[in-house]
Amino acid sequence: MKGKKTDWSAINCAIARSLSAIGDQWSILIIRDALAGARRFGEFEKRLGLAKNILAARLKKLVDEGVMETRPTAGGGYREYVLTAKGEALFPVLVALWQWGEKFAFAEGERTLAMVDRAKHEPIPPLEVKAHDGRAIGPRDYTSVRIGGA
């Protein structure tokens, strides 16, 4: 990010705060790989092809944000990086990015990885924003209200 460094964690917008925690592109790919089972520094390094110092900084930030935590392995030889509950709760964000990319960022017939239900091997249906009564909510069907605060 260029220009004036904005402290988005101080802004009252939940999207800006989420981006402050995990908005770096590498961070999202680290979370992707952690969801797919990566745990060791070397695994992330190999999957991402990322320089050690950059990977270390991203992992540290994710730990500082409470998205990941480190644990000693059973043998004690390594430390592993695993998603916390807060980190696993990012699953819908990753699914939404995956589904959008699958739909709009590949040419017809181009090779891609589709997300399928592990039990039945069927494609995961697109995420839908819905109201409590099941009505579809589109970009023109929501509004925002202030809650909390003094």
Place this chain on the structure above:
Amino acid sequence: MKGKKTDWSAINCAIARSLSAIGDQWSILIIRDALAGARRFGEFEKRLGLAKNILAARLKKLVDEGVMETRPTAGGGYREYVLTAKGEALFPVLVALWQWGEKFAFAEGERTLAMVDRAKHEPIPPLEVKAHDGRAIGPRDYTSVRIGGA
């Protein structure tokens, strides 16, 4: 992003390609503001507090990616930036980021903006990843399969 510039649009991962198109943090906030009704350059500038040159570069990139398009206004005095269908399809990504931030990035009682259904003014329920038969799909319930390609 520091270090070697990776061309993520060439990678066969839909998440990486989505990030290549809209992964810049300012781009996501521009899309947020466009979903909320902003259309004119000056509106985005005011909402985001962003330098003109950076905003112009981000808007150009979003237009180049087919996420936004420019239109002359009815009066003809301005050009407006509006989301294309591809851009509007990012709505679930933004909702997922919003909901995660609302849940994890605010202290108890801290002032925030909640997303509500415009018709009934009820909170929008959390996005859920579900299989075709309605089973909840969590981070351990999916796998990926290659489709397409030679």
